[in-house]
Amino acid sequence: xxxxxxxxxxxxxxxxxxxxxxxxxxxxxxxxxxxxxxxxxxxxxxxxxxxxxxxxxxxxxxxxxxxxxxxxxxxxxxxxxxxxxxxxxxxxxxxxxxxxxxxxxxxxxxxxxxxxxxxxxxxxxxxxxxxxxxxxxxxxxxxxxxxxxxxxxxxxxxxxxxxxxxxxxxxxxxxxxxxxxxxxxxxxxxxxxxxxxxxxxxxxxxxxxxxxxxxxxxxxxxxxxxxxxxxxxxxxxxxxxxxxxxxxxx
Amino acid sequence: xxxxxxxxxxxxxxxxxxxxxxxxxxxxxxxxxxxxxxxxxxxxxxxxxxxxxxxxxxxxxxxxxxxxxxxxxxxxxxxxxxxxxxxx
Numbered sequence: 001x002x003x004x005x006x007x008x009x010x011x012x013x014x015x016x017x018x019x020x021x022x023x024x025x026x027x028x029x030x031x032x033x034x035x036x037x038x039x040x041x042x043x044x045x046x047x048x049x050x051x052x053x054x055x056x057x058x059x060x061x062x063x064x065x066x067x068x069x070x071x072x073x074x075x076x077x078x079x080x081x082x083x084x085x086x087x088x089x090x091x092x093x094x095x096x097x098x099x100x101x102x103x104x105x106x107x108x109x110x111x112x113x114x115x116x117x118x119x120x121x122x123x124x125x126x127x128x129x130x131x132x133x134x135x136x137x138x139x140x141x142x143x144x145x146x147x148x149x150x151x152x153x154x155x156x157x158x159x160x161x162x163x164x165x166x167x168x169x170x171x172x173x174x175x176x177x178x179x180x181x182x183x184x185x186x187x188x189x190x191x192x193x194x195x196x197x198x199x200x201x202x203x204x205x206x207x208x209x210x211x212x213x214x215x216x217x218x219x220x221x222x223x224x225x226x227x228x229x230x231x232x233x234x235x236x237x238x239x240x241x242x243x244x245x246x247x248x249x250x
Numbered sequence: 251x252x253x254x255x256x257x258x259x260x261x262x263x264x265x266x267x268x269x270x271x272x273x274x275x276x277x278x279x280x281x282x283x284x285x286x287x288x289x290x291x292x293x294x295x296x297x298x299x300x301x302x303x304x305x306x307x308x309x310x311x312x313x314x315x316x317x318x319x320x321x322x323x324x325x326x327x328x329x330x331x332x333x334x335x336x337x338x
Contacts (some may be wrong), residue, residue, distance in 0.1 A: 008338035013268045050265045064265065109264040111276035111292020198337045220257050242293065 011041065013105050015052065020100045021075060026163045030129060031093045032068060032079045032155040034135045035102060043071055045140035046113035046215065046243075049078060049106030053088055063088040066132040066217070066243075067107065070139035079163060081129040114215060116141055120148035121207040125197065125226050127155045127218025130245060135164050135219060142171055148210075151177045153205050155197050155222065158185040179205060197222070202229040211235045217243040257298050260292040263303050266317050267291070270324060273336045281332040284312035291334075305330075 018035035024030055045067075052062045069077040082093035097104070114122065114137045115161050122141070124134040131154050141150060156162045159182060172178045181193030181201065193201055214235055216226045223244045260276050267275040276292035287309035294314060295306040302318030307330070314330040 008274075009272045010268070010274060012272075013265075048261070048264075059266050064262065105265075108268060109276055109292070110274040111264075111290055112261050220255055238290075242259060244258045 012134050014039075015103055015105045015107065016040075017101045017103055018076065020096055020098050020102055023096065023098060026079060027161055029093070029161075030079060030081045030163050033092060033096065034069075034075045034077045035104075035105075037076050040062055040076060041107075042066055042078075043107035044110070044113040044115060045070060045136040047107035047109045048133070049076075049104045050108060051078070051088065051092070051102065051104045053091060054103070061087045064108065066136070068135050068139075070136055070143045072140065072143035079129065079132045079135075090133055112215065112217070112241050114140070114213070116144040116146040116148065118213070119175070119213035120150060122150040123148065123184045123205065123207060123212065123214040123230075124152045125155075125202075125214065125216045125218075125230075126152065127181075127197075127222035127226075128157075128161070128220070128245075129163065130218030130243070132217075133243065134215060135167075137215065138168075138171055138176070141176070147175060149207065151173045151179065151205055151207070153179050153181065153197065155181045155183060155202070155218070158182055159187050172175075177205075197226050197229065199232050201231040202226070202233050206230070206233045206235070211239065213239045215243075216240065220244040220246060256297055258298060260290070260296055260305065262296045262298055263291070263305060263317070266303055266319065269319070269337075270317070270320040270326065274338065275334075275336070278334050278336040280314060280334045282307040282310060282312050282314060283330050283332045285310040288330075326332045 016039045018037040021036045022034035024032040048064045048066045050064050054060050065078040068079040080089050080092045083089050126134045168178045186194045214221050214230050223242050226241050228243050278291050279288055280290050290322045295308050297304045305315040312330050316327040318325045
């Protein structure tokens with residue numbers, strides 16, 4: 001006898017194998033892995049997957065990676081930054097080839113997620129590879145032709161470290177502004193920000209009125225500094241969603 | 251590496267919580283049994299460098315929840331949470 005479905009109850013999240021169908025070198029340290037997943041049930045922008053590698057002797061290592069693709073895209077994509085002393089990311093960024101299989105489960109999470117129907121205005125603040133789940137939100141916003149006003153403030157060490165740069169240029173429109181702050185090196189003639197994100201910068205990029213909603217993703221210290229800054233600017237605590245990357249993310 | 255760098259948030263516990271609960275727990279609100287602060291689980295502090303995963307109150311650092319898993323068994327300690335409000 002079938003049991004009555006309970007609203008909101010989630011199916012068990014199972015490990016599944018995906019086929020690697022494309023690899024894109026985003027920067028010298030960052031690669032996007034596109035996967036064909038026959039059993040994928042869809043995701044929300046901002047969610048992540050757990051990736052599991054198993055060695056021949058049975059040893060397993062597991063890491064979480066944000067989903068970079070939009071829910072509307074045919075293929076699931078994750079973007080991985082290689083951490084030199086990492087256990088998983090060097091394999092994903094250097095050894096994985098098209099045609100390989102990759103074991104993962106997901107989608108995971110729900111707190112750090114945005115649907116076009118959630119509205120805005122939408123302020124996205126990313127540090128380094130913290131831009132990945134924010135990119136999923138921007139791709140989702142574009143796929144849905146959402147008119148929600150959005151701004152991305154993206155902190156990177158240099159212009160060469162910026163992930164998705166060409167696509168972000170294409171996505172930028174009247175109601176999507178993309179702002180960079182380059183903290184270590186700036187190209188000649190750079191007129192953008194060139195320092196760590198601070199309260200003054202956030203005051204300039206924050207939306208007026210009731211501010212809307214903000215998503216902040218990056219290394220722990222970055223996220224805490226930005227979240228504190230947004231509260232100082234007047235954002236409501238429950239409207240500032242954060243996701244911290246840890247040193248074990250490798 | 252400093253203590254501050256090891257601090258994550260509830261998003262990092264989402265995977266293990268999905269193994270145990272059939273509802274999304276990072277969007278559930280919980281009350282800290284020590285200080286009474288109420289926060290979404292996604293927004294609490296998480297340390298995953300211990301054996302298992304430790305969730306702490308962002309206001310008073312009280313341990314809200316501990317989850318450990320080993321060979322098909324789980325240990326779940328929720329003594330630091332008075333209640334959870336879960337969205338169905």
